[in-house]
Amino acid sequence: MLWLGVAYLGALAALLVTSLWTQNDFTGNIERSWNLDNFRDLFTIGVYRTITLRTIGIAALVTVVDAVLAFPIALFMAKVASPRWQRLLVIAVLMPLWASYLVKAYAWRGMLSSDGLLQSVLSPFGLGTPGYGLPATTMTLAYLWLPYMILPIYAGLERLPDSLFEASADLGAGSWTTLRRVVLPMVFPAFVAGSIFTFSLTMGDYIAVKIVGGTSQLLGNVVYDNQGAANNLPFAAAVATVPIVVMLAYLAAVRRTGALEQL
Amino acid sequence: MRLPGGLRLSLWVITVVVLVVIYVPLLLVLLNSFNTNRTFAWPPPGFTTHWWSLAWHSDGARSALWTSTRVAVAATAMALVLGTLAAMALRRTRFFGRNVVSLLIILPIALPGIVTGLAFQNGFRTILGIDLSLWTIVIAHTTFCIVTVFNNVQARFQRLGGNLEQASMDLGAGPFTTFRLITLPMLRSALLAGGLLSFGLSFDEIVVTQFTASSTDRTLPIWIFENLFRPNQAPIVNCVAAALVLFSAVPIYLAQRLSGSAAEAITGAR
Amino acid sequence: MRKASRGLTAVASAVLLLGVAACGTDSGSDGKSSGAPGGQGFTPPDIPMQKSIGPMEGQVNILAWPGYAEDGSNDATVDWVTPFETATGCQANVKYFATSDEAVQLMKSGEYDVVSASGDATLRLIAGGDVAPVNTDLLKNYGGIESFLKNQPFNSVDGQMYGVPHGWGANLLMYNTEKVNPAPTSWAAVFDDASQYAGKVTAYDSPIYIADAALYLMNTQPDLGIKDPYALDKDQLAAAVDLLKKQKDNISEYWSDYLKEVQAFENGDSLVGTTWQVIASLAESDGAPVKAFLPSEGSTGWSDTWMISSKAKNPNCGYAWMDYITSPQAQAAVAEYFGEAPANTGACELTTDPTFCDTYHAKDAAFAKQIHYWTTPIEQCLDGRTDVKCTDYGDWTTAWTEIKG
Numbered sequence: 001m002l003w004l005g006v007a008y009l010g011a012l013a014a015l016l017v018t019s020l021w022t023q024n025d026f027t028g029n030i031e032r033s034w035n036l037d038n039f040r041d042l043f044t045i046g047v048y049r050t051i052t053l054r055t056i057g058i059a060a061l062v063t064v065v066d067a068v069l070a071f072p073i074a075l076f077m078a079k080v081a082s083p084r085w086q087r088l089l090v091i092a093v094l095m096p097l098w099a100s101y102l103v104k105a106y107a108w109r110g111m112l113s114s115d116g117l118l119q120s121v122l123s124p125f126g127l128g129t130p131g132y133g134l135p136a137t138t139m140t141l142a143y144l145w146l147p148y149m150i151l152p153i154y155a156g157l158e159r160l161p162d163s164l165f166e167a168s169a170d171l172g173a174g175s176w177t178t179l180r181r182v183v184l185p186m187v188f189p190a191f192v193a194g195s196i197f198t199f200s201l202t203m204g205d206y207i208a209v210k211i212v213g214g215t216s217q218l219l220g221n222v223v224y225d226n227q228g229a230a231n232n233l234p235f236a237a238a239v240a241t242v243p244i245v246v247m248l249a250y251l252a253a254v255r256r257t258g259a260l261e262q263l
Numbered sequence: 264m265r266l267p268g269g270l271r272l273s274l275w276v277i278t279v280v281v282l283v284v285i286y287v288p289l290l291l292v293l294l295n296s297f298n299t300n301r302t303f304a305w306p307p308p309g310f311t312t313h314w315w316s317l318a319w320h321s322d323g324a325r326s327a328l329w330t331s332t333r334v335a336v337a338a339t340a341m342a343l344v345l346g347t348l349a350a351m352a353l354r355r356t357r358f359f360g361r362n363v364v365s366l367l368i369i370l371p372i373a374l375p376g377i378v379t380g381l382a383f384q385n386g387f388r389t390i391l392g393i394d395l396s397l398w399t400i401v402i403a404h405t406t407f408c409i410v411t412v413f414n415n416v417q418a419r420f421q422r423l424g425g426n427l428e429q430a431s432m433d434l435g436a437g438p439f440t441t442f443r444l445i446t447l448p449m450l451r452s453a454l455l456a457g458g459l460l461s462f463g464l465s466f467d468e469i470v471v472t473q474f475t476a477s478s479t480d481r482t483l484p485i486w487i488f489e490n491l492f493r494p495n496q497a498p499i500v501n502c503v504a505a506a507l508v509l510f511s512a513v514p515i516y517l518a519q520r521l522s523g524s525a526a527e528a529i530t531g532a533r
Numbered sequence: 534m535r536k537a538s539r540g541l542t543a544v545a546s547a548v549l550l551l552g553v554a555a556c557g558t559d560s561g562s563d564g565k566s567s568g569a570p571g572g573q574g575f576t577p578p579d580i581p582m583q584k585s586i587g588p589m590e591g592q593v594n595i596l597a598w599p600g601y602a603e604d605g606s607n608d609a610t611v612d613w614v615t616p617f618e619t620a621t622g623c624q625a626n627v628k629y630f631a632t633s634d635e636a637v638q639l640m641k642s643g644e645y646d647v648v649s650a651s652g653d654a655t656l657r658l659i660a661g662g663d664v665a666p667v668n669t670d671l672l673k674n675y676g677g678i679e680s681f682l683k684n685q686p687f688n689s690v691d692g693q694m695y696g697v698p699h700g701w702g703a704n705l706l707m708y709n710t711e712k713v714n715p716a717p718t719s720w721a722a723v724f725d726d727a728s729q730y731a732g733k734v735t736a737y738d739s740p741i742y743i744a745d746a747a748l749y750l751m752n753t754q755p756d757l758g759i760k761d762p763y764a765l766d767k768d769q770l771a772a773a774v775d776l777l778k779k780q781k782d783n784i785s786e787y788w789s790d791y792l793k794e795v796q797a798f799e800n801g802d803s804l805v806g807t808t809w810q811v812i813a814s815l816a817e818s819d820g821a822p823v824k825a826f827l828p829s830e831g832s833t834g835w836s837d838t839w840m841i842s843s844k845a846k847n848p849n850c851g852y853a854w855m856d857y858i859t860s861p862q863a864q865a866a867v868a869e870y871f872g873e874a875p876a877n878t879g880a881c882e883l884t885t886d887p888t889f890c891d892t893y894h895a896k897d898a899a900f901a902k903q904i905h906y907w908t909t910p911i912e913q914c915l916d917g918r919t920d921v922k923c924t925d926y927g928d929w930t931t932a933w934t935e936i937k938g
Contacts, residue, residue: 069281073281075274099292103292201376204470207470240378243378251373255366
């Protein structure tokens with residue numbers, strides 16, 4: 001256990017150390033001269049700020065979309081469905097996780113193409129497919145991470161005693177008020193737990209963006225392009241510190257809500 | 264049962280809609296596996312079972328499937344052992360670094376995969392100087408598989424407390440006997456659930472695997488990645504994916520049967 | 534006790550590892566650029582050249598451009614790898630890459646024996662010590678290679694060959710014959726006139742594409758003084774970047790995976806853009822109405838060289854592959870499938886289309902000179918200017934990220 005933790009941390013530490021070095025652009029070999037050039041470039045060149053903000057924004061949007069979609073189905077599974085249906089629904093929600101991430105992303109690429117499924121379904125209404133780009137990326141990512149959001153919320157809701165609803169109704173609250181003022185605050189930690197997944201998975205994603213993102217790029221792409229394509233590992237490492245910092249901050253903020261126990 | 268009728272109806276409707284949204288892309292995958300056009304034109308110009316017969320005979324798919332299974336089994340086994348140990352260790356004591364260790368355990372799954380993958384690749388190749396191989400993949404997978412096992416086991420411990428074990432020790436059983444006869448059976452369903460989720464995570468992992476696999480190791484996601492780019496192989500990928508989804512119903516169902524409450528089985532949270 | 538010390542030990546070990554990491558993180562040998570630099574501005578590291586070919590190792594790991602090492606898995610009728618495997622007993626494991634940058638990075642891992650490197654990867658690989666000089670005496674087919682491809686600045690240093698030429702070709706302009714009217718004749722279709730097909734233009738996803746913009750500016754804005762699209766000083770690079778930023782507004786997606794471009798043209802998501810002949814052929818064979826051609830102002834292109842890794846685990850099979858792929862039969866098969874000029878013009882008698890070599894100007898050295906082959910931009914201006922410093926590939930990569938936004 002210890003050696004594994006140390007191995008993981010050590011690897012992370014090494015990566016961060018690499019970010020402080022520079023790289024010989026021509027040969028692609030790393031020169032071990034300590035400097036903060038990479039970080040300076042990262043902060044001063046405007047496009048990296050833009051990409052970082054864009055990535056955080058999309059991650060937040062995906063989280064919200066998933067939360068909105070997940071809550072009703074989780075509530076249904078936890079409180080309305082009979083035990084037999086509960087089992088079936090859990091299976092139904094989990095099965096897509098076994099279809100490869102890549103296959104699902106390519107399926108969305110097909111659906112979003114200009115003569116794909118979305119186009120043929122929406123054209124009678126005068127609308128069209130949004131095509132490839134940021135909206136497509138948001139939809140695809142929200143789709144991919146939805147099960148990760150449904151499960152914690154479902155678990156959280158299951159724990160709520162049924163009598164809570166009765167009590168709230170007895171006190172005169174309508175169903176909407178009950179949901180808003182009783183249920184939601186109590187399952188908030190579960191939302192947050194799910195959001196850790198959706199947020200971090202989106203922050204680092206570079207594959208789905210390449211498939212449905214058209215010309216857009218996210219932070220994950222910059223890391224990937226630099227470590228591989230441009231072979232600029234130090235710079236890639238510097239860029240990689242951004243999601244690390246964001247996630248650590250998020251985790252720290254989130255610890256207080258007790259969500260970490262609900263992962 | 265206790266919710267008002269209007270709410271129940273709207274929930275039912277939304278659930279159906281969400282399920283439809285979840286399954287339409289998967290149905291499209293299934294449909295495309297019969298599509299005569301190699302680049303999945305829509306609407307499909309024709310249907311054929313040609314791709315399915317090719318998939319059945321595809322050596323690449325088979326060996327990739329086998330590799331993925333081996334990696335996932337190894338990672339799950341290690342995760343089960345290490346996760347249980349960690350949960351047991353953190354169970355009773357409150358020490359200075361306890362929260363930190365908890366955070367650290369979660370870190371591999373909370374940090375983006377590309378960061379983890381990059382860190383491991385750097386660590387293995389440049390620092391330790393060892394070649395990438397199946398074992399490097401397994402090690403990397405284990406780090407995030409531990410989380411699921413750890414959470415499930417920890418939750419089970421919290422629910423059941425330590426009384427049974429104390430009683431067993433009072434009756435004279437040594438720690439190993441207690442573990443074997445009392446603790447382990449207590450944990451059985453939690454381990455099963457954690458192991459299942461861990462298997463699934465490892466099986467479908469692509470990002471970290473890309474960075475920690477050698478050029479000849481092909482897990483299923485890597486095989487899929489490579490073959491989605493080849494005109495005559497891409498439809499075969501669809502067949503494999505569709506088959507996997509259908510198959511996956513079996514272990515999920517089994518896990519539920521063997522572990523009581525559905526939610527607790529899968530998420531282990533409580 | 535035991536548990537408490539766990540936390541502390543973890544932290545301590547992490548700190549220790551940090552120290553080790555600091556000392557240990559080094560990506561292998563640094564190209565010792567001491568002494569007088571060679572003509573290309575660097576001294577290649579001293580790597581021994583293989584003296585003779587020993588017994589075959591039983592397998593070879595090939596890193597290739599898509600379409601260069603077809604083994605029948607794509608199309609059962611297109612296979613020149615299996616005859617190689619049967620003849621030599623070397624099992625070929627082929628990995629494709631999408632851009633030269635990927636090729637350089639993958640070669641650095643030391644996992645591949647041979648690579649088909651374009652001119653923008655070759656010098657980087659040589660300087661980085663990732664490839665070994667090639668002993669051309671060991672290759673029977675070397676004599677058949679066209680002489681204008683030998684001892685070029687991109688595949689040799691001080692008269693020592695670092696690879697064997699594979700073939701060369703130009704990047705073409707592809708368009709949808711049904712939706713794009715009138716038929717385009719110049720690269721203006723993707724630059725100044727791109728707004729006509731807004732949202733349906735496609736371009737290659739690599740910083741090297743900046744050279745295409747520079748080439749366009751060479752013709753349309755001669756006062757910028759661009760003589761070589763790979764030798765751009767700061768102002769010239771800025772002009773190219775501006776052109777590409779304007780182009781981005783009309784781009785549907787940047788492609789690096791060749792199959793995505795095939796798909797995009799078949800679906801109608803892309804109507805016009807830069808391409809390789811093999812992509813056009815694949816799309817046409819699927820029934821898409823596309824045509825690819827070389828525009829009037831010329832084009833960038835690539836001249837590819839098979840190189841052998843300095844860390845090759847299977848060098849003998851590697852040499853066997855290099856010899857095989859430059860044999861007339863294999864060259865004929867590859868060149869016709871991919872749509873490029875073969876390096877070994879002995880292939881010209883073996884192509885199914887007897888006019889193939891003429892169409893691709895395989896023996897025409899003068900024509901070959903007109904294509905602006907992919908080359909790595911370096912600080913020393915490649916067009917010979919000494920009064921300014923040119924931008925290097927690192928600058929181009931940063932610029933490319935900026936362009937994509």
